[in-house]
Amino acid sequence: MRLLTVLYDRGAAQLIRAWRRSLHFRVVSVTLVSSTLLVVTFSWLLASQITAAQVGSRLTEAQKQLEQGRSYLEPQFRDRGDAADPGLNGFLRYATALLVPADPTAYYVLLEPTNKDFLKAVKPQSPQIEDTRAAQDAVPADLRQTIEHSRKSAYQYVRADPDGRGERPFIVVGTTVNSAMGQYSLFYLYPLDEQVDSASSVRTTVFVAGLALVLLLALLSALITHLVVGPVRIAARTAQRLSAGLLDQRMEVRGEDDLAALATSFNQMAANLQRQINRLEEMSRLQRRFTSDVSHELRTPLTTVRMAADMLFANREDFDPLAARSAELLQAELDRFEDLLTDLLEISRYDAGFAVLDTEAVDLVPIVNRVVERLRPLADRANVELRTVVPDEPVIAEVDPRRIERVLRNLVGNAVEHGEARPVVVTLADGDGAAAVTVRDHGIGLNTGEDKLVFNRFWRADPSRARQTGGTGLGLSISLEDARLHGGWLEAWGAPQLGAQFRLTVPLRAGDRLLSSPLPLVPEDAEPRLGPIPPDEPSRGVRHAS
Structure with a gap:
């Protein structure tokens, strides 16, 4: 666990470092994340719309079949007013045989009013249902109650196994059939296997296409960013070499686009900087040389003046007060001038790097x-x-x-x-x-x-x-x-x-x-x-x- 934490922290630190230091990484990452979100959202909406359209078509088909069955049964039941009619069972067998849906994979269930748990008729075309109770159990109880109380058509999506072939998605539509003997309930079960398979196929196709699109966008963004960031990195490295003193460094100019104009302007700037730096270095060298030469050249006359000033200063008591004061001032200013020459020589040594x-x-x-x-x-x-x-x-x-x-x-x-x-x-x-x-x-x-x-x-x-x-x-x-x-x-x-x-x-x-x-x-x-x-x-x- 600790190893995983260390690896996670190290990986996160590397990602943060790459995000902060690499413009190329940031552009590709932002493009990849945004395109992924866009493609995922579009894929989900597209798959949802296609699935809803297919299921809606199936629902319309089931409701149409349900309405046809109800329209057929109600006039027939209107003439049957006695539940003890000996011909009722024969009529039910004949009538329910005509309720078989056009879709061979669909089923119907007809429940009589006196016993809603008794399956009166179930008729799939293929395959034949052996256990009619399973088909009845496939009809949700809450859907039965809804139909019974509202006396209107209703539908519900369920997973059921009416024919022993395993649970599959179904859409169950139901309505009431009025008769003189009471209220019958008619249900149709339409399987959604094809719709589910089709939706899965659509989702897979959209996912693969979206993934390919995201990878393509990432590749394109990486390529375009490389084309743009590459010259910028070259400019940065060239600028670093220039700042390190390699004043002859230049960028390579390719083509005539904006990046070429950038490289040309950068080279012109570098050339101007090189000329100015060389000029300033030459001026600084001349200034240091001038200061050093003047300081050295002034030493000889200063020594001569110093000797004369020392003699005058030593004999100032023999002079009149004005001349004596002048000798003292001369001595003091010569001391200051000599200190200035000494300091100038010391500064020139530092400037020349000789200290x-x-x-x-x-x-x-x-x-x-x-x-x-x-x-x-x-x-x-x-x-x-x-x-x-x-x-x-x-x-x-x-x-x-x-x-x-x-x-x-x-x-x-x-x-x-x-x-x-x-x-x-x-x-x-x-x-x-x-x-x-x-x-x-x-x-x-x-x-x-x-x-x-x-x-x-x-x-x-x-x-x-x-x-x-x-x-x-x-x-x-x-x-x-x-x-x-x-x-x-x-x-x-x-x-x-x-x-x-x-x-x-x-x-x-x-x-x-x-x-x-x-x-x-x-x-x-x-x-x-x-x-x-x-x-x-x-x-x-x-x-x-x-």
């Missing part, structure tokens, strides 16, 4: 503490308190320490810049094969949708704000690429007047896949003001994963 990891098993606790300590002077100038929450035990992870430190430096620096003189908390935790660092500030926060833009290159939440750190606008973009290179996540959350929080999550072992993060993205102190967080929106931020 590689130099992983090693390191403790993340000292890295977090080192980043915080290096940025503490900047936080002091901005009147921002830096706090760290790290485990007492080491958090060992296989990462590139230089890139992880750069990501944390960018995150903490941004938090200090946008912290609005409020505390910034850096938290480290590990668990479930992952390590996570969150950087929480309580500044202006992010508006709706800005958590999806913070990682765009050169994007700023408020361009009008005065900058304290002199960032290049590429820090978060580079941090995102560093996180992706580790197979990790870099996510952002923020809300107006509630601050922001960034979360970096990396696997403890290089190459492992992340399933969850040990730290929540939405800060616990922000949840009461945000309201309950739906289970399907655990972050209310944007996740950038590799």
